Amino acid sequence: MSALRKFFLLFFLTIFSINLFSNLIVNNFEHTNIIDFFVNENTGEISTIVENNYLKTYDLKEKCINHYYSTSSIPTHVEWILNNKYTIIAENDGTIEVFNNDTSLLNYKINVTNESITSLSSFGERIVFTSLDKTIYVYNITKRKVEFQRRFSTIPTVAEFYDENTILVADHSGRIYLIDYSNGTEINTLKIDNYSIIKLAIVNNNVYAFSMNGNIYVLNKDLKIIDSFSLGLTIREVAFSPSNENFTVLTLNHRILLFDSSNLKKVQELKFDTFSIKSLEWSYNKSDIIYVNDGVNIYSLNIESKSIEKLLELKKPDVIKIIRNNNLIYYLTSNSEIGVFNIDSAKIENHFSFSEEAVDFEITKNGYLILSENSGYVSLYDPEGTLKENKKISDFKLTTLKLSPSEKFLIAGGWDNNVYMLTLPDLSVYKKVENLHSNWIKDISINYEENKIAMASLDKKVSISDFPTFKNTIYVEEFPYIIWSLDWANNSNFLSMGGFEGVLRLWDGRFNQLYKKFDIITSPIKVIKWSPDDNYIATGTTDGNVYIWNSKSRTLQSTINVSNGEINDLAWSDDERYLYALSKGNLLSLIDLQQNTITLKSIIFENGYSVSYRKNGEYTTNIPEKEENKFFYKNNPISLFEAVTFKRKESINIPVLEGPIINVPSEFLVSDKNNSLLLSAFDNNLITKIEILGQTFLVNSQSYYLSLEINPEKLTSNVLEISAYDNDRNKSTKYVNLKFENIYLQVFTNQAEITNEEGEIIAIASRGDLLKLKGVLGDTYKVEYIDKEGYIKKAFVTL
Numbered sequence: 001m002s003a004l005r006k007f008f009l010l011f012f013l014t015i016f017s018i019n020l021f022s023n024l025i026v027n028n029f030e031h032t033n034i035i036d037f038f039v040n041e042n043t044g045e046i047s048t049i050v051e052n053n054y055l056k057t058y059d060l061k062e063k064c065i066n067h068y069y070s071t072s073s074i075p076t077h078v079e080w081i082l083n084n085k086y087t088i089i090a091e092n093d094g095t096i097e098v099f100n101n102d103t104s105l106l107n108y109k110i111n112v113t114n115e116s117i118t119s120l121s122s123f124g125e126r127i128v129f130t131s132l133d134k135t136i137y138v139y140n141i142t143k144r145k146v147e148f149q150r151r152f153s154t155i156p157t158v159a160e161f162y163d164e165n166t167i168l169v170a171d172h173s174g175r176i177y178l179i180d181y182s183n184g185t186e187i188n189t190l191k192i193d194n195y196s197i198i199k200l201a202i203v204n205n206n207v208y209a210f211s212m213n214g215n216i217y218v219l220n221k222d223l224k225i226i227d228s229f230s231l232g233l234t235i236r237e238v239a240f241s242p243s244n245e246n247f248t249v250l251t252l253n254h255r256i257l258l259f260d261s262s263n264l265k266k267v268q269e270l271k272f273d274t275f276s277i278k279s280l281e282w283s284y285n286k287s288d289i290i291y292v293n294d295g296v297n298i299y300s301l302n303i304e305s306k307s308i309e310k311l312l313e314l315k316k317p318d319v320i321k322i323i324r325n326n327n328l329i330y331y332l333t334s335n336s337e338i339g340v341f342n343i344d345s346a347k348i349e350n351h352f353s354f355s356e357e358a359v360d361f362e363i364t365k366n367g368y369l370i371l372s373e374n375s376g377y378v379s380l381y382d383p384e385g386t387l388k389e390n391k392k393i394s395d396f397k398l399t400t401l402k403l404s405p406s407e408k409f410l411i412a413g414g415w416d417n418n419v420y421m422l423t424l425p426d427l428s429v430y431k432k433v434e435n436l437h438s439n440w441i442k443d444i445s446i447n448y449e450e451n452k453i454a455m456a457s458l459d460k461k462v463s464i465s466d467f468p469t470f471k472n473t474i475y476v477e478e479f480p481y482i483i484w485s486l487d488w489a490n491n492s493n494f495l496s497m498g499g500f501e502g503v504l505r506l507w508d509g510r511f512n513q514l515y516k517k518f519d520i521i522t523s524p525i526k527v528i529k530w531s532p533d534d535n536y537i538a539t540g541t542t543d544g545n546v547y548i549w550n551s552k553s554r555t556l557q558s559t560i561n562v563s564n565g566e567i568n569d570l571a572w573s574d575d576e577r578y579l580y581a582l583s584k585g586n587l588l589s590l591i592d593l594q595q596n597t598i599t600l601k602s603i604i605f606e607n608g609y610s611v612s613y614r615k616n617g618e619y620t621t622n623i624p625e626k627e628e629n630k631f632f633y634k635n636n637p638i639s640l641f642e643a644v645t646f647k648r649k650e651s652i653n654i655p656v657l658e659g660p661i662i663n664v665p666s667e668f669l670v671s672d673k674n675n676s677l678l679l680s681a682f683d684n685n686l687i688t689k690i691e692i693l694g695q696t697f698l699v700n701s702q703s704y705y706l707s708l709e710i711n712p713e714k715l716t717s718n719v720l721e722i723s724a725y726d727n728d729r730n731k732s733t734k735y736v737n738l739k740f741e742n743i744y745l746q747v748f749t750n751q752a753e754i755t756n757e758e759g760e761i762i763a764i765a766s767r768g769d770l771l772k773l774k775g776v777l778g779d780t781y782k783v784e785y786i787d788k789e790g791y792i793k794k795a796f797v798t799l
Helices: 002-018 625-631
Strands: 025-027 034-039 046-050 054-059 064-070 075-081 086-091 096-100 108-110 117-123 126-131 135-140 145-151 156-161 166-171 175-180 185-191 197-203 206-211 215-219 225-230 235-240 246-251 255-260 266-271 279-282 289-293 298-302 308-312 319-325 328-333 337-342 347-353 358-363 369-373 377-381 387-392 398-403 409-414 419-423 428-433 441-446 452-457 461-466 474-478 483-488 494-499 505-508 513-517 525-530 536-541 545-550 555-561 567-572 578-583 587-592 597-604 610-613 618-621 632-634 661-663 667-671 676-692 695-709 719-726 731-741 744-747 751-755 761-766 770-777 780-785 788-793
Touching (some): 034 279, 034 289, 046 075, 064 625, 086 117, 175 197, 319 358, 328 358, 347 610, 358 398, 369 398, 369 409, 452 483, 452 494, 483 525, 494 525, 545 567, 731 770, 761 788, 770 788
Parallel strands (some): 441 483
Antiparallel strands (some): 054 064, 075 086, 086 096, 126 135, 156 166, 215 225, 235 246, 246 255, 289 298, 319 328, 328 337, 369 377, 377 387, 398 409, 409 419, 461 474, 483 494, 505 513, 525 536, 587 597, 597 610, 676 695, 744 770
16 A cells, blocks of 8 residues: 555656646746856856856856756755755755755755755755744754754854764854854853854864954864954855865955965955956865856956956847737847747747947838837838838937837837837838927837827826827826836727736726726736737736736736736737737746646747747747757756656647637627627637536537527626637637616615615616616626616625
């Protein structure tokens, strides 16, 4: 029985790992600054820490990832113990994650504190770590238990094993403690400074202590000071050479000071005016080489020749915008590349590099590219990338471009707070609008009728003007925070707005008033896009989530977590089933909204390279097979099993898994003479069922016809949702907007309250009164009574 349970446990873990999608293929490059890095003394590999929930370990010779560890929060420290059998990662939420490098089935977490880990060190099978909870812990990795812990009156900053049974601890008040953790005895304590001790090291039975304000101490085994001096500079980091004969100090002003450990004499001082050093580590086997990090890349610094060599180029350009044009997605990168991603093959089929610093771009229906540049120029290129027009529009950076629906005009806004209307294709300035906003333009949208233009600015205002005259400007309201994105509906005059506040708003352009403020508050909204038929609004937020809102019922339809990075842009498919989401890290995710899953992920590199992959292990790339490991890392979630078999394919075609076609009018008038809604559904395969108003109609044919009697008593809104399913579990949904004519309700209670939207009583109806039906909302009817419109409980009336 025990063996059977073990089998099911392993089976479950295998299946679970197969469903882990986001980590199957890992980008070799970073898109946020490198906070810190560590050198594995066993292998020489380098592990980087960035502002994300993972840790990557790089092979310096192959310049590729060797290991990828997904963590629960941002790592703070890493240790390798027992001949590299375990990788120990400390995190800022207090978690210590123990990764078994032989089999991930034996990974586990240490959760003894909720505060960030401030230091981590090891000795044999034990680790010692300090936390912001003012406690120090000694933990046995193989026995999986805390062997010692002690809470201090101030925050301990660093701890090191002195020998097998004792540890050294330093704190924020400049004290050093020598503790026998085997019996909990404090052997000695000494206050050596008034500032935090940030580094302890044991060299030849002596203790080296470094305070934040630049004091360096050498103590003997009895913790008596035998030497000390002051740098007069704030210490940022300290690193010892492989054999401890030297140590380097990185100061806050980016100086590197090299000292002889035996006599504390300064051997060298290195300063780089154009090189900002964030952290350093000594090479694990070379006494003349230290590694430094400038927040972007890792370099090798020879302390004798003072020569610098780039070891790892870790930061790559970001993809900042996407535009879908038929079966192609065009994207713009921060290093002024425009790539053409083919949706059908999931590959980049073309890319262009521009010498100018491009900030934004638009693409015409016939494939012409329009770029705004950092220097205030706007350029027009043909589909082959040949320059056709180049005009200087402003003396300042132009940050935002928007094509009018007819493509007659191009609108540009930027740092000078002005708005420029250009004619195409000559890029002539048709109109310059000044003082519309008091800060630079963040986003622009033009309605489908091309008679209204909306703009969001960093002055926290949204302006709506007549287009193309820019007259009759109104300001929606002065928002508490900046509106980052806005978008007009494709077939109506509703404008959606969202920004740092995380609130989605709808503005009614017909009546110039706020129509709806959605109740659910999300993380800050980076981008908003209406679906082609205006059935949905998609919002992408800074927490990596995509939210789908039903524009008819004005409710949240679904939430899809795409990544840990913020969503930068969105693009809909014509049939509203698929949505492309661009997130930080150059990740392009294809979301199947019908299945509420991510069908395909693509990572975009520079120079037109990309890789696209599915969760079954299939992937396609235009990178030569021998060069793959320089760009991405294929991560098998479970090493004990072949949980995911990677298969390189020429292309990955995502079939359009269409559900049944539902033929039904988008609007239906329910009257006293007609309440029968006719609908039909067709499918290439078999339709299995149709769902309407909580009813399920079982079907087993390729076509189905239904005359549905609309009964207001069964309705909960003015929108009728109809769903059809086929035998491949594909789903289609249609919405019918209901209107009511000449339908009257009769009050059968003595008195019935009629309220407004806020629940305030506006009238009292009596038994026998007739009320004209205007709509349905939950358990109430919207009615007209004595020239007033309000809501009455269904329980008070009868049809």
